Amino acid sequence: MGKSLFEKVWDAHAVRELANGQTQLLIGTHLIHEVTSPQAFGMLRDKGLPVMFPHRTFATVDHIVPTNETVEPYSDPLAQGMIEELRKNCADNNVTFFDTNTGRQGIVHIVGPEQGITQPGTTIACGDSHTSTHGAFGAIAFGIGTSQVRDVLATQTIALNELKVRRINVSGKLFPGVYAKDVILHIIRVLGTKGGTGYAYEYAGEVFDNFSMEERMTVCNMSIEGGARAGYVNPDETTFEYLKGRPYAPKASEWEAAVARWASFASDADCKYDDVVDIDAADIQPTVTWGITPSQGVGIGENIPAIEDGLTQSDRDSLAEALEHMSFDGGSPIKGKKIDVAFLGSCTNGRLSDLKEVAQYLKGRHVAEGVKAIVVPGSQIVAKIAEELGLDQIYKDAGFEWRAAGCSMCLAMNPDKLIGNQLCASSSNRNFKGRQGSPTGRTMLMSPLMVAAAAVTGEVSDAREVFGFAEPAMA
Amino acid sequence: MASTPINQVAGKGVYIPGDDIDTDRIIPARFMKCITFDGLGEYLFYDVRKTEDGQDKVHNLNDPRFAGASIIVSGNNFGCGSSREHAPQSIMRAGYNAVIAGSFAEIFFGNSTNLGVVCVTASDADREILKKEIEINPELDITINVEDHKIWFGDQFVPCGIKAGARDSLMSGTYDPLDELLRGADEVAKTISGLSYT
Numbered sequence: 300m301g302k303s304l305f306e307k308v309w310d311a312h313a314v315r316e317l318a319n320g321q322t323q324l325l326i327g328t329h330l331i332h333e334v335t336s337p338q339a340f341g342m343l344r345d346k347g348l349p350v351m352f353p354h355r356t357f358a359t360v361d362h363i364v365p366t367n368e369t370v371e372p373y374s375d376p377l378a379q380g381m382i383e384e385l386r387k388n389c390a391d392n393n394v395t396f397f398d399t400n401t402g403r404q405g406i407v408h409i410v411g412p413e414q415g416i417t418q419p420g421t422t423i424a425c426g427d428s429h430t431s432t433h434g435a436f437g438a439i440a441f442g443i444g445t446s447q448v449r450d451v452l453a454t455q456t457i458a459l460n461e462l463k464v465r466r467i468n469v470s471g472k473l474f475p476g477v478y479a480k481d482v483i484l485h486i487i488r489v490l491g492t493k494g495g496t497g498y499a500y501e502y503a504g505e506v507f508d509n510f511s512m513e514e515r516m517t518v519c520n521m522s523i524e525g526g527a528r529a530g531y532v533n534p535d536e537t538t539f540e541y542l543k544g545r546p547y548a549p550k551a552s553e554w555e556a557a558v559a560r561w562a563s564f565a566s567d568a569d570c571k572y573d574d575v576v577d578i579d580a581a582d583i584q585p586t587v588t589w590g591i592t593p594s595q596g597v598g599i600g601e602n603i604p605a606i607e608d609g610l611t612q613s614d615r616d617s618l619a620e621a622l623e624h625m626s627f628d629g630g631s632p633i634k635g636k637k638i639d640v641a642f643l644g645s646c647t648n649g650r651l652s653d654l655k656e657v658a659q660y661l662k663g664r665h666v667a668e669g670v671k672a673i674v675v676p677g678s679q680i681v682a683k684i685a686e687e688l689g690l691d692q693i694y695k696d697a698g699f700e701w702r703a704a705g706c707s708m709c710l711a712m713n714p715d716k717l718i719g720n721q722l723c724a725s726s727s728n729r730n731f732k733g734r735q736g737s738p739t740g741r742t743m744l745m746s747p748l749m750v751a752a753a754a755v756t757g758e759v760s761d762a763r764e765v766f767g768f769a770e771p772a773m774a
Numbered sequence: 775m776a777s778t779p780i781n782q783v784a785g786k787g788v789y790i791p792g793d794d795i796d797t798d799r800i801i802p803a804r805f806m807k808c809i810t811f812d813g814l815g816e817y818l819f820y821d822v823r824k825t826e827d828g829q830d831k832v833h834n835l836n837d838p839r840f841a842g843a844s845i846i847v848s849g850n851n852f853g854c855g856s857s858r859e860h861a862p863q864s865i866m867r868a869g870y871n872a873v874i875a876g877s878f879a880e881i882f883f884g885n886s887t888n889l890g891v892v893c894v895t896a897s898d899a900d901r902e903i904l905k906k907e908i909e910i911n912p913e914l915d916i917t918i919n920v921e922d923h924k925i926w927f928g929d930q931f932v933p934c935g936i937k938a939g940a941r942d943s944l945m946s947g948t949y950d951p952l953d954e955l956l957r958g959a960d961e962v963a964k965t966i967s968g969l970s971y972t
Contacts, residue, residue, distance in 0.1 A: 314958055314965045317951065319942040323958050325965045335858060337809035346952075352966075363807060377807040384809045421971060428857040428881060442857030444885035445811075450955055456962055458951035459884075460939060492794055493851040496880055526854065528880050560970050592794045592854075613849070613898065617793055710803045719826075731798040731855060738802070738821035 301567020304420075304533055305464045305499050308439045308564060312422045314456055321458040327421040328438075329356040329451045331394070332407050333363055333385040334712065335426030339448035340388040348453045350392040355455060357416055358389050359397040361406045362712045366675050366702035369399070378713065392452075405678020405704045408432040408646040412516065413680055415545025419534035419561035424451055429646050429728065431522040434531030435515035436538055437564055439499065441529045462529065463497055463573035468504035471580035476763035478656075479514035480648060480726070480746035482506065483521040484586040484596045486578065492594045495527025498573070501566065502532050506580050512541040513652040520647045521728050524593040533565040587633050587759055588730045588744040590621030595730075596744070597633050599761045605629035624732055625741050626720065634759055636743070639721035641672040641754035642735075643699070643747055645709040648726035649677030653747045654685050658693045660748060660766040666698030667757030673700045673715065675707040699754070711736025724753035779947035783872040783892045784917040785844030787927075788834050789905045790819070795848055796855035797882065801864045814860055815867030839912040846873045847904050852893075853882025862886040872918050874901065874925065874934065887940045890949050894918055896925060900932035920944050 302310075314323040331339075336358070343350070350356065363378040372379045382399075389396035397403040397410055404410070408429050411417040419437035423430060428442035447457045469482060487494075500522050507515060515532045522530030532538075539558050542548045549557035584598030597603065606618050606629050622629050627636070643649075643657065654676065666672045674694045676682035682704055685691055691701045708715040709727035716736025717723055723735055723742050730742040743759065752762035762768075805817040823835050830836040846865070852875035853861060862885045865873070872892040886893050896904070907914055907927055917926040920941055924931040936944075943949040 311969065312965065314961045317954055318946070318948060319939040321939050321951075323955055323961070325962060325969075327969065327971065334806055335860075338811055338859075341810060348956075362803075375807075381807060381809060418971065426857060426859075428855065430857075442881055444857055444859035444862075444881065444888065446859060446885065446888045446950070446952075450952055453952065454955040454959070454962060455966070456955050456958065458955060460937070492854055493877060493879070496851075496877065523855075523881075526851070526879065592796075613793060616791070620792065710798075712803045712807060729796075729798070729855060731796045733802050733821045734798050736804060738826055 301570040303464050303501060303566040303570045303572065304437055304531060304564050305439060305462065305501065306570070308420055308422060309461060311420070317458055321460055323456045324459045325422060325456050326424045326451050327355065328416060328423045330407050330411055330423065330425035330430070331356060331358045331448065332427065333360045333381045335445050336448055337381065337384045337388065338445045339452055342446070342449045343452055350394065350452045352455045353393040356394045356452065357397070357411070358385060358394055359404050359407050359410045360385055360399065362706045362710065364399065364705040365713050366705045366707045366715055369703050375714070402679050402683070405681065406646045406649060406706055408520065409650060409677035409681065412436065412512070413545070413678055415542050415548035418542065418548070419538060420564035424457065428523040429520050431528065431530045432516050432520040432646060434519040434522065434529055435512060437531055437534035437561065439529055439531065442523065462499040464501055465495070465498045465574040465576060466501045466503055466572040467576045467578065469502070469506040469578045469580055470504045471506070473506060473580045473583060476748065476768050477583050477585055478746040478748065479510060479517040481583050481586045483518045484588065484593065484744065485583045487521065487525040487594045488586065488596045489578065490525055490576065492524065492592050493526040495522065495525040498527050500525070500527045500530035501572070502530060507532050508535070511652060512537060513650045516650070517647055521593065524728055534561050535565070585746060585749055585762060587749065589625060589627060589633055591624050591730055591732050593728070593730060593744060595621055599634060599749070602630055602632050603627050634761065636722065636759040638670060638724045638753050638758060640717060640723040641666070641670055641750050642708045642723055642725040642727060643673070643750050644675030644677060644707050645727040646677065646706070647728045648747045649675060649681065651681045651684055653726070654681065654690050655688070657747045657751045658690045661697045661751050662693050664697055664755045666754045670754055670757050672698060672754045673702055673708065675702045676704050678704050708735055710734060724750045724759065726750045776947040776953070777890060777950050780890055780892060780944040781921050782917055782919045783845065784915060785871065786840070786842055786913065787845045787847050787904065787908045787916045788840040788843035789908055790834065790846055790848045793849035793876070794851045794854055797853060797858050797861040798855055800853065800861040801858065806858065806860050811860065811863040811867065814864035815869070818864040818868040844869055844871050845916050845918065846870050847901055847908065848873065848875045850876035852878050854879035857881045857885070859885045862889050862891050866891050874904065874918070876901065887943065887949050888951070890944065892918060892920060892944060894925070894934040894936045896932055896934045903932060
């Protein structure tokens with residue numbers, strides 16, 4: 300019987316079984332950032348332990364960096380303290396740091412792939428739940444807590460239970476105007492926020508075969524919103540082509556061998572999955588969340604659910620809580636909700652391809668009066684290339700603020716925050732209460748083009764209608 | 775050096791309503807601008823407890839009847855969202871030793887167990903009983919017996935679940951795995967030498 304990619308990678312990195320039955324798993328590549336690593340370095344200092352394999356850890360700074368000021372010291376002394384702490388920890392321990400002056404700083408999940416650090420057949424851990432992003436390359440990648448960051452720094456391993464594998468086939472072709480973001484929002488809507496608990500998701504089928512690496516990253520990124528700690532796509536020519544020539548990718552002389560090795564990690568045709576889910580691409584609509592968990596989404600043509608008979612008490616309570624927080628009426632159309640803020644960016648949708656796709660439709664259009672719109676490139680490299688292509692000007696002409704790289708308003712650990720109960724059309728990944736910095740702030744998750752459509756109309760809209768897609772809007 | 779074994783956790787309970795209690799709810803990101811976990815207890819469930827101008831809301835966590843509680847009872851998928859250890863750290867530092875929920879998000883469960891914060895599951899019906907009993911008598915002594923999978927309160931009990939590995943680690947005092955991981959250094963070197971990448 301064949302093996303899945305997950306099993307192959309797991310087996311190659313399993314060091315030994317621990318007394319409690321967990322596996323001591325080797326972490327090939329460790330990524331760190333300023334929020335979840337300082338306490339781990341502190342714990343090492345307290346115990347007098349060194350960083351065991353410093354060349355396997357890479358750092359960048361993303362959560363707290365302001366996107367509206369680039370000169371230090373930052374206005375926020377706490378943010379300044381955190382960047383300085385990371386600088387010191389990296390320097391003291393010989394860890395490579397893509398600092399703000401390197402031209403390579405950005406959101407950790409954009410920097411890893413961009414540098415070619417993220418490679419197939421590896422294990423990758425980072426103190427950040429969206430580490431699942433790196434699974435797009437056929438790596439087993441997951442978020443860890445700070446004590447585990449300490450464990451990786453000290454031993455290059457963590458204690459972990461093996462995951463089951465659920466294959467999710469998305470067959471057929473997506474309609475124009477339906478994006479990778481809609482695919483993952485749809486998957487989470489179908490399987491729920493805890494459906495993935497205990498699983499790694501293997502995303503496959505025609506849709507994923509045709510996806511670019513950026514699109515695969517968008518889907519893998521939000522595996523955790525579906526409860527799955529890891530999600531991956533089997534490596535193929537698209538993967539290898541993306542990695543070729545990147546700074547940390549194998550050099551020309553080693554390339555052929557590396558590709559053969561990477562390809563060997565792909566799931567075997569006869570491997571066994573713990574579960575298989577089939578989804579038809581034609582069922583996926585541009586999807587928008589209306590509530591306070593990522594599974595609370597509907598297609599743009601649908602209504603927000605109403606509190607109806609037949610729901611369990613727990614479902615009624617959840618629905619009521621979400622509707623109250625969002626100030627939405629159950630049963631009302633999702634379309635037409637007036638927005639205050641449009642946020643384009645994040646580790647989910649802050650890549651060059653996202654900015655390019657939106658820019659081609661945004662050209663000549665303008666953000667509606669009263670809407671604050673910001674676009675935040677996911678990395679300094681994304682920003683630089685976008686600026687070379689003149690995308691920044693398109694956004695500025697359209698009334699968007701063009702910002703410096705960082706996590707920005709995805710989680711508001713920096714000056715970019717919602718105020719009061721502002722409603723935000725957001726290309727990010729979480730719509731939890733308070734996520735965007737105001738306890739009463741409201742977030743609606745959607746694809747980048749849907750964010751742009753909401754920005755120019757001032758309300759949640761069908762991007763296919765707003766931007767005149769040739770294909771008729773599909774029901 | 776092993777930690778203190780945890781066979782049971784005893785204390786008063788407090789009920790926090792809702793499914794999908796996420797880590798942003800447990801500790802809002804704006805309080806994570808810190809380089810140690812020291813002061814986090816103060817910000818546990820901050821936006822759940824406080825209005826925007828810092829006044830106490832009507833909530834069990836502000837109710838003096840439940841002051842001194844050390845066991846949280848809540849809904850399904852507790853701790854979903856971010857991998858931030860700040861969440862269980864703030865729970866622990868605010869004086870809570872255990873969470874009883876319908877289910878737990880995986881990373882939160884692992885982070886909590888590593889700290890010795892006991893996370894056990896109980897059915898919707900059994901948590902409903904617990905919730906009612908706590909409401910009637912906030913002084914009720916609750917004991918989570920990790921060893922025999924029971925939550926005792928008064929003279930009754932309901933069954934609870936915990937992953938076998940987590941249970942073993944808690945009972946043997948090895949829930950912080952660092953020492954055991956360090957002892958595997960030779961095997962780690964072997965696994966690294968067998969890797970097909972550097």
